[in-house]
Amino acid sequence: MTENTVPLCGLPPAPPRILPEGLSRNRLDAIIELGDKWVNGTTLRYYFFDAETDGSKVVLPDGSVEFVTWAGAQEQQDAVRRSFAEWKALGIGLNFTEVRDRNEAEVRIGFMRGDGSWSYVGRDVLGIGTGERTMNFGWDLTAPRARQTALHEIGHTLGMMHEHQNPFAGIVWDEEAVYAELAGAPNFWDRETTFHNIIRKLDRVAGSVWDAKSVMHYPFRPGLIVSPPEFGTSGINPPGTISDLDAAYIREWYPPLDPSDAPTLKPFESRPLALRPGEQADFLIEPDASREYTVRAFGPADMVTVLFEDVEGDLRYLAGDDDAGQARNAELRVRLFKGRRYVLRARLYTSWESNQTAVMYW
Template identity: 55%
Template structure:
């Protein structure tokens, strides 16, 4: 994250691993795990500050805007009440900087923080820190843990370095945030980006291989070209006009893993409705209601790894606008799936 070896580092929280049934084929298990932390595109993540001086808050706001200004479908909206936010931000200076990863924030109690900043954010290192932690919340892991990086560590020196000031990390924290290689079911692609905002800076002596990084790694800070490419690919801008999901009409879905279909619902009667997918696919299904020109989460379901279909039920009102989004993790053996409203 910087070229200074004496800076403190992000200590991301351990992932909350969803148990999966035994016997899933390897490709299905990988795709389910890969999508588990990613948000349905078009989601508006609401964030709230639990405390903190205004300059630090403004630095975080600016970092959210920097991600959003890349032109993506994921939205960010500040709210006053932490209980109304998926992302709750603290500034505990004794707790370092960290975030939960992706949708793991939904498993955290509404009175607890999901992100913390433990040092000043108003300099360039602070800007990169804010971008880094928001990257975690969007579903990005640490880049230096990419299994395709080929990094061979001097593990004894790594543990020694992170146990010293200013980090004072336990061996478990060092292993989780540095030495543990991510599984191939936790990363997209097959390349390593040493310039990524999710990549730590490392001083000389911690890396044995690749040889050219023995003197250390010094990412330039900020978002790299590959960071930009990744977020635009996974969270592309969504069209303003969406196809209608008509009641009692099955709509086939032709999606690749990670792709998404979006539909508009405009009920002609106020009543309880059901929305569900059909087929053997693993999907995440989310329903939003438009309130004051903003889409608000109404209901959601995820059948990934289970022998059932995503399904949700909600009362919809005539004259209001709703949007349903379905993201596919695994298409099943046949590759066929569909969605229906009734």
């Protein structure tokens, strides 16, 4: 072990998306890149565990059991709040708000020491129970440069992956040296964890350019990288800030939105969509009667559709569907109420016939 070894983020394993065989390369690439991203304009609500019973029992080396809390001190929470604000300050279309009820939160944050720092990626958090963490911070976020950990974990929640696993980086590891490095303090990772978080090449990344300055990049000491040779001798030490490429990619996925620009969608009115992969169309729905409605996409496309209710300017998730890779179109069946406002957001993975997609409700 070396003196500059630092604790690293360990992504929890997530089940792979099951897709049917025979999909074209374009469809696969679009689904892989965009499948964990949020529809733009989503408000992500985050919650800090704070109850005395919030925690985990851990078995100590002597066989005894100790309860370790998930609650974090005010200064630890403040470091996370500042990091959410830093991502929002990029001018993105996503919004972040803190809530006091865990049942309202998509992102639930713990500060369990000894459990490492980690987050589920993008929409994977929706599959985690409301009593469980989707993000954890295992060390002091007020230490020098430590707040980069909060920026990094929030980046995962936005759908970003580890940049050092970018297949375009061309990194060739001294694998045994990497396994030995991470097996000791402060990470104590087994080989499977090290492979999952470092050695493994990803099939979904932000773009085709390797960004060694990304906040999603681990630092590495000299001697762990065989190629490119300059990093073998110097190592890699990212600055721990949101890089220019990080900002560009996140703005590309979540460009700023003006809710007043959304056109109104009328019942039985088919609205054609002329979207490129990754683009999104938003519509305002103001039903003229309280009843059950069907909201559906049409055409040869993979798409995710999400319906929100506008509650005094706060968009609350109502229903969503994702038809990626399937031989059907996204469809929502919901009860809507006269006098209330709803926002429909449709994000395209890919379409294989131009200008042949549409949305309608009835």
